[in-house]
Amino acid sequence: MSTNPPLAVDQHDDGGHEDAAMRNRETSEGWHDGSSEHAYSPYAAARTVFRHPRGDNDTMNSTQSLYDSDIVYINIHGRRYCKNYYMPNDEEEQVRSQMLHSVYFHLFDQKLTMVPLTNPRKILDIGTGTGDWAMAMGDEYPEAEVIGTDIAKIQPSAVPLNVYFEIDDAEEEGGWTWPKDEFDLIHFRAMLGAFKDWRYIYSETYQHLKPGGWVEVFDFDDHQTLMTHFDKELEIDKFLAAIAEATRIGGRPRSYTHLEPKFLAELGFVDISTSTTMIPMGSWSDDPGERQAGKHFLVAQLCGLEALCLRPLTEVLGWDPEEVRRICGIIATGVKAMALDHEKAKGLGFNVRVLVGRKPFPDELPASSPSTPRASTTGDTMGGG
Numbered sequence: 001m002s003t004n005p006p007l008a009v010d011q012h013d014d015g016g017h018e019d020a021a022m023r024n025r026e027t028s029e030g031w032h033d034g035s036s037e038h039a040y041s042p043y044a045a046a047r048t049v050f051r052h053p054r055g056d057n058d059t060m061n062s063t064q065s066l067y068d069s070d071i072v073y074i075n076i077h078g079r080r081y082c083k084n085y086y087m088p089n090d091e092e093e094q095v096r097s098q099m100l101h102s103v104y105f106h107l108f109d110q111k112l113t114m115v116p117l118t119n120p121r122k123i124l125d126i127g128t129g130t131g132d133w134a135m136a137m138g139d140e141y142p143e144a145e146v147i148g149t150d151i152a153k154i155q156p157s158a159v160p161l162n163v164y165f166e167i168d169d170a171e172e173e174g175g176w177t178w179p180k181d182e183f184d185l186i187h188f189r190a191m192l193g194a195f196k197d198w199r200y201i202y203s204e205t206y207q208h209l210k211p212g213g214w215v216e217v218f219d220f221d222d223h224q225t226l227m228t229h230f231d232k233e234l235e236i237d238k239f240l241a242a243i244a245e246a247t248r249i250g251g252r253p254r255s256y257t258h259l260e261p262k263f264l265a266e267l268g269f270v271d272i273s274t275s276t277t278m279i280p281m282g283s284w285s286d287d288p289g290e291r292q293a294g295k296h297f298l299v300a301q302l303c304g305l306e307a308l309c310l311r312p313l314t315e316v317l318g319w320d321p322e323e324v325r326r327i328c329g330i331i332a333t334g335v336k337a338m339a340l341d342h343e344k345a346k347g348l349g350f351n352v353r354v355l356v357g358r359k360p361f362p363d364e365l366p367a368s369s370p371s372t373p374r375a376s377t378t379g380d381t382m383g384g385g
Helices: 016-027 042-047 091-107 132-140 198-208 236-249 288-303 305-316 321-339
Strands: 073-076 079-082 122-126 145-150 163-167 183-189 209-220 270-280 349-358
Touching (some): 091 270, 091 288, 132 145, 183 198, 198 209, 236 321, 288 305, 288 321, 305 321
Parallel strands (some): 122 145, 122 183, 145 163, 183 209
Antiparallel strands (some): 073 079
């Protein structure tokens, strides 16, 4: 059994790697667009901050459906995408995802989940990405089978024996292929803009959870905390509004409505709760651990501006890709300047909301309550978050 820890922030890092990444960004001409093998990528410097050691006991755990799948990737303006998802899945984005996993793990007190799991037997991670959360859960719950699904084949092959990765689209017509009442936990993290209809996703989740099983949805809330720190001149609000409009037109709006508890309640979930945590951006926090995580989060966010907007703004709204990169550079410079001002930056960060709910046991169901909820079929869908 692998004993790999979750991807860890290097506690011995003194911030030099972040500084190097930011200095290189300042001196580079524009954002890396993949057009030249010698073009600067900020992820190269950021990568050295993180380590994911592999031991001799790591086992090749190849899932048939993963490695035999024929995945079609799309290259758009130097970034690699899969299907209709607006975020890239190339190496640069994979490194950024691993950085964020480490930040989340630290800021949530080294907890991988907020739900009270007791001897889980089967766990499902939808949109697993690089698979860091699924692998960490496999280590934490060695008796459980952990399945991570994604539309892209970007997961490692050396994983804990109880972890399996599969290529799967949660929105595929015909419903999910697993048996009903199968999972103790179904987990979603950072899936804003991934789905056309979260009601359908939540309905499938309800059906495939065991009675007593949990759903957990981890996503960024609105940007109100962030916006209070910036003047109108930087026009971050217009930038975010353009992304929201592009993803809405594209059919998978990057909205936050799926984090509302009422959508779980409508399907019959119980013990529904939400919690909000502010992730600091920059080194303004007085807490050493938060300060370190905040520095890493700042790097991840600055490096992710292009990933966030390039496809929707160019493909849907018709913006010129170089203009998009120019705007990203202006915003990155403004955000960095604010984050490095220790007085003005106090409170700078993003709110993360975690929504959880439990599928009731049969004896908890009201007499008139259907045992299987129906997905929305009227067209009155809840937009992708």
